[in-house]
Amino acid sequence: MNELPKVELHLHLEGAAPPAFIRGLAREQGVDLSGIFDAQGNYAYRGFVDFLRVYEAACTVLRTPRDFGRLTRAVLEQSAENGVIHTEAFVSPDFCGGRDLGAWREYLAAIREAAEEAERELGIGLRVIVTCIRHFGPDAARQTARCAAETAGDFVTGFGIGGDEGQGSKADFAWSFDMAREAGLRLTAHAGEWGGPDSVRDALDHLRVERIGHGVRAIEDPALVDRLAEDGIVLEVCPGSNVALGVYPSMRDHPIERLRKAGVKVTVSTDDPPFFHTTMRQEYDALHRTFDWDEGVFRDIAATSARAAFCDAATRDTLLERIGA
Ligand code: MCF
Ligand code: ZN
Numbered sequence: 001m002n003e004l005p006k007v008e009l010h011l012h013l014e015g016a017a018p019p020a021f022i023r024g025l026a027r028e029q030g031v032d033l034s035g036i037f038d039a040q041g042n043y044a045y046r047g048f049v050d051f052l053r054v055y056e057a058a059c060t061v062l063r064t065p066r067d068f069g070r071l072t073r074a075v076l077e078q079s080a081e082n083g084v085i086h087t088e089a090f091v092s093p094d095f096c097g098g099r100d101l102g103a104w105r106e107y108l109a110a111i112r113e114a115a116e117e118a119e120r121e122l123g124i125g126l127r128v129i130v131t132c133i134r135h136f137g138p139d140a141a142r143q144t145a146r147c148a149a150e151t152a153g154d155f156v157t158g159f160g161i162g163g164d165e166g167q168g169s170k171a172d173f174a175w176s177f178d179m180a181r182e183a184g185l186r187l188t189a190h191a192g193e194w195g196g197p198d199s200v201r202d203a204l205d206h207l208r209v210e211r212i213g214h215g216v217r218a219i220e221d222p223a224l225v226d227r228l229a230e231d232g233i234v235l236e237v238c239p240g241s242n243v244a245l246g247v248y249p250s251m252r253d254h255p256i257e258r259l260r261k262a263g264v265k266v267t268v269s270t271d272d273p274p275f276f277h278t279t280m281r282q283e284y285d286a287l288h289r290t291f292d293w294d295e296g297v298f299r300d301i302a303a304t305s306a307r308a309a310f311c312d313a314a315t316r317d318t319l320l321e322r323i324g325a
Contacts, residue, residue: 004298005085005322006280007305008269010213010236012131012162013068013089013111014059015272016075019043025061033057043275048194048245051275052135052164059095065110068096072114072126078273080122082280086319087124088310090131090160092144099143101150112155125319127310129158129188130180134165138172145176149183157310159185160213165195170202177207186310188213188236193247197221204233211236211308216247218264219255229263234308240278240286241271251290267305299325 019041026033036054038044045054062068072089079087091111097103108128115126130148132141141161148159159180161173170189177187189207192200193214200218203209204227215235218224228235239254248254260266268287270278287293303325306316 003083004284004295005302005319005324006083006284007086007267007302007309007319007323008079008084008280009088009211009234009267009305009308010238010269010271011075011079011087011089012055012272013071013075013091014062014095015055015275016078016089016270017058017062017071018074018078018274021071021074022058022061025063025067029061029063031061033061042277045275049164049166051245055272055275062095065096065107068107069110069114072111073118076115076118076122076124076126079280080118080124084280085124085322086127086306086309086311086315088127088129088158090162091128092131092133093147094133094136094140094144099140099147101147104147105151108151108156115155125311125315126155127157128155129160129310130156130185131160131162132173132176134161134163134173134190135167136163137168138176141173141176142179145179148180148185152180152183152185154312157186158188160188160190160209161207162190162213165190165193165199170199171206174206177209181208186210190214192217193242197224200224200228204231210234214238214242214247216242216255216259219258225259225262225264228259228265232265234265234267234304235259236269237266238269238271238276238283240283241276244276244278251286254290256287257291265304265308266301267308268301299323 045051096107132144187209188211189203190213191203211234306319
C-alpha cells in the first residue's frame with residue numbers, strides 16, 4: 001500500500017527544505033540561523049505564528065535562482081523516494097526576487113530546469129502554484145498575481161494564498177484571484193485551518209476557488225459539508241500538519257475520515273514535511289493505522305488527487321494510468 005503511486009497537491013517548496021539544506025546555505029553565506037533549529041537539528045517553533053516566523057527566517061538564505069534550483073531537486077528527490085509521481089508546489093515571488101517580474105522569471109527558469117531534470121531521471125512531475133502570503137497584505141498579493149499571470153502556462157498552472165488567516169479578510173484578495181483566473185490559472189486557497197467554516201465559505205464566495213488548502217474545519221458546519229460534497233470542491237488535507245500545529249490534538253480526532261464519509265473529495269498531502277516530521281509515506285501509514293484505510297481507499301484518494309491536479313488532460317490521464325485507476 002505504501003508503494004502505491006502518490007499524487008501530492010499541497011506542498012510549500014521552501015517548507016519542504018530539509019533543515020540540513022538550509023543549514024548548508026547558512027554556512028556558505030556566513031549567516032547565523034542557529035536560533036531556528038533545536039538540538040537535534042530540526043526546525044524549532046512554538047505554535048502557528050512562530051512557525052511562520054521560522055519559515056520566513058529559513059527563507060532568508062534562499063537567495064538566488066541557483067539556490068531554488070538546488071532546493072527543487074532536493075525536494076523532488078525526497079518526494080520521489082516516498083512514491084510521489086506528481087507534486088504541486090506553492091512557490092512565492094515574495095521569496096523569489098521580491099515580487100519583481102524579471103527576477104521572478106529567472107527563479108522560475110531555475111526551478112523549471114531542475115523539475116524537468118527530475119522528471120527525466122526520477123519520474124516525478126512538478127507544477128507550480130504561485131502563492132500570495134496573506135499577512136503580507138493585498139498590495140503585495142496584486143504584484144504576486146501579476147507575476148503569476150505573466151508566467152501562466154504549462155508549468156505555472158495555479159494561484160493560491162497561504163499565511164496567517166488571522167489577518168485581513170479573503171475579500172481583500174479577490175482582485176488578485178480575478179487576475180489569476182483571467183490568465184487561465186486554476187485556483188486554491190488556504191482556509192478552514194485556523195479560520196472556521198466561514199473562512200471556507202469566504203474562499204468559495206469571494207475567491208471562487210475549486211480547491212481548498214486544508215478546509216478541514218468545514219466539519220463544524222454540516223450545511224457547508226453538504227455544499228462541498230455537492231459542488232465537488234477538493235480539500236487538500238494535511239493531517240500531520242494539522243496535528244503538529246495543534247489544530248487537532250491527535251490523528252484520531254482529525255476529521256478527514258468524517259469528511260470522506262460525508263462524500264467530500266479529500267486528498268492527502270504533507271504541507272511542510274520536515275517542519276511537521278512527516279513524509280507522504282508516514283501520512284499514509286498513520287491513516288492506515290488510525291482509520292484502517294486499505295489499498296482501495298488510498299487508490300481512490302490518489303485518483304481524486306490526479307483528477308483535481310492543476311495539469312493538462314494528457315498529464316492527468318497518464319497519472320490515472322500509473323495509479324491504476
Ligand atoms: O499550510 C501551512 C499552514 N497554514 C498556512 N500557511 C502556510 C503553511 N505552510 C506555509 N504557509 C505559508 C507561509 O506564510 O505559505 C508561505 C509561508 O510563508 C509560503 S508559500 C510558497
Ligand atoms: Zn499549506
